Amino acid sequence: MKKIIRKILKEDRRQMFLDKIVQYMNNDLPFFYNLKDYGFYEQLSEEELNYVFSNIFEETVSVRDYGDTIYVDNENGDFIYSEYDNGVWAKYEYDENGNQIYIEDSDSWGKYEYDENDNEIYEERSDGFWQKWEYDENGNLIYHENSNGIWQKYEYVGNRRIYYEDSDGKLFDEKNNIYKWGRT
Secondary structure (H helix, E strand, O other), X not given: OHHHHHHXXXXXXXXXXXXXXHHHHOOOOOHHHHHHHOOOHHHOOHHXXXXXXXXXXXXXXXXXXXXXXXXXXXXXXXXXXXXXXXXXXXXXXEOOOOOEEEEEEOOOEEEEEEOOOOOEEEEEEOOOOEEEEEEOOOOXXXXXXXXXXXXXXXXXXXXXXXXXXXXXXXXXXXXXXXXEOOOO
16 A cells, blocks of 8 residues: 555656646747756656647647657647757647648747638738738639739639739730730
């Protein structure tokens, strides 16, 4: 009985240790760089590492360590975090269809929106750049515009693109050959 109690106490202390790491590391980016810097990393088994990061990301994850790069995947196998040994990191978020809706890295961020057919309809980045897309009922791209004032309009017969016009006033045929230049 004493051996069982000692084992339980040892496991409880280990669990308390893991929970303290989760609490300590929860907002300390880059995660692995800091985890290694504080010496916790080498003390954790693969199962414990997955436990710590599942609690940090608030979902079941798995950690893959390739030496100079570490990846954290969610249950769907999507990258939700990556980090290089120099501390450069990136976090990713996905919608229910697996489309990437957000990325944040050491220097920037980007967010993305999709329509009901999983076509990207909007992108915005931390540098102020944005772009948007519109599609017809067949899923054909009919309009694209970005924050630099550049746009394209597309015309179709059925699903066959017959031409498109751009913001410079050029008209292109279905093979992307210019057939009219200048504003109309």
